[in-house]
Amino acid sequence: MTFLLPWAHPLYGFTALLLGAAIGSFLNVAIYRLPRGLSVNTPKRSFCPRCKNPIPMWRNIPLVTWLVQRGKCAECDCSIPVRYFVVELLTALVWVGCWFYFDDPSVAVFFMLLSSVLIAISAIDIELMVIPRQLTIAGTILGLAMAAWHPEFWGETEWTRSLLKSGFGFAIGWVSLWFVVLLGKLAFGKQSYAYEEQTDWRLKEPESDEEELCFVFGEEVIGWSDIFFRKTDKLLIEDLEFVRVDGIEKKVETVVIRENEVTIDGEVFPIEKLSSLDGKARKAVVPREAMGMGDVDLLGMLGACFGPASLLLTIFAACLVSIVWALFNRLGFGKVMPFGPSIIAGALFWVFWGQDIWQWYLQTMGV
Known part of the structure; x- marks a missing residue:
């Protein structure tokens, strides 16, 4: 990249601060909309998740608006989560940090964009325990583009070799963690809930956009x-006393629930057309995962961004x-944390310290 002013000039740092805050504001839109299946482009203007009123541009200034309105919607006075302010502030600080830390403008811009993707992934995974594939695809494309544009970042002189490294890193990262998910499914793929007496169960409808359908x-x-x-995942309800479908009680033997449909003694009911489903039973068998496929996509993305050599130390x-977070959680601090933010923390370890450790290891082994 060619710049009129030296990259270290404070003007670029100030620009990074403003752009980072603006990008953080956009990330808040993506964090809310992507996991809910909404478009980040339509509607173009941000809106209050409660009253749905569009937010005018003059009342959507990053960082400032949340502070001035004291974290509340100007229309309906509902609380706006502090996450909106934190994401904007964190993105702005990270962008300034990238400008300050990396002397090469190409590398700095790469980390600015990658950090934005990782901030969005972390926020969504912490809130909803899901990682939208759109974000990991964007991060993977970013890693492949960096390999083709700046092979020196990979220690190569030819873009074909660095691009091959990036692609190989994605493949190794994705396949290795996919095997962990597969083995976890075989070892811990089901959890049974059993009661001595007949116990109430039901499908609980979400009461807001922040919630999801639940099995109680x-x-x-x-x-x-x-x-x-x-x-292929299915939830089995067995040893039933009865089941009620839209308020109509039936005597049945088994109920099989899949993501989009319910099968009751061979009769199929689309879930979206049911107004209620409940009953009494003694046993339910629930599918579960050691981790989600979003974590698989995330590690593949990081492999594409940093290469196969980064993966071992990242996972370690x-x-x-x-483990440390789980110990804090056992002591009553914080909440249960998904694995995605830990993977991202591992990637940060690789960026700042892992490469030196890896080089020391190679030298020690005489490689």
């Missing part, structure tokens, strides 16, 4: 995204972060 069995409340990961650091 006794005291257990399980979100749809925690049950269904692939088309991610596991350490997860």
